[in-house]
Amino acid sequence: MESEHAVTVKVLFFAQSKELAGTREATIQVPTRISYKELLNIITETYNLQPLRNNILLAKNEEVCEQSVELEIKQEDRIAVIPPLSGG
Template sequence: MEIENDVTVKLLFFARSKELAGTRESTIRLPTKISYKKLLNIISENYNLQTIKDNILLAKNEEVCEEEVDIEIKERDSIAVIPPISGG
């Protein structure tokens, strides 16, 4: 029997990340445990976000992820990609 080690999650893009990715939301298969940096790299490379990568925040199920802590992901979790927001 094969052990399931990856899950499908929903990616939600906001503001500039939505423009660069060309979509508001998408799904992606990810391992159940991943470092913040690796997750950020995967999302940046797959969704054309390299130009804003250093300024993106990632949030899982509406909670901002800590960069130093591995992210545990379950089936149907959502990951929000939040770029810097300029105000005026």
């Protein structure tokens, strides 16, 4: 991001998202204020997660994010990509 208000966050991948991304964790720069949908788009496009896009949940610092709100992101926040879970 070229915004002067961008911060670096750690992105953590789990289960199938880890397989598609090819890594367990990565860092990415995002704006300090971003909608859930924009953040989801950036992550899915950057890390080849389009097949899971409609089923992924994002969590910021271990708290699942509301999909309808604008997020405030701080330097060093951790964003978890949680794909659909299966099993019983």
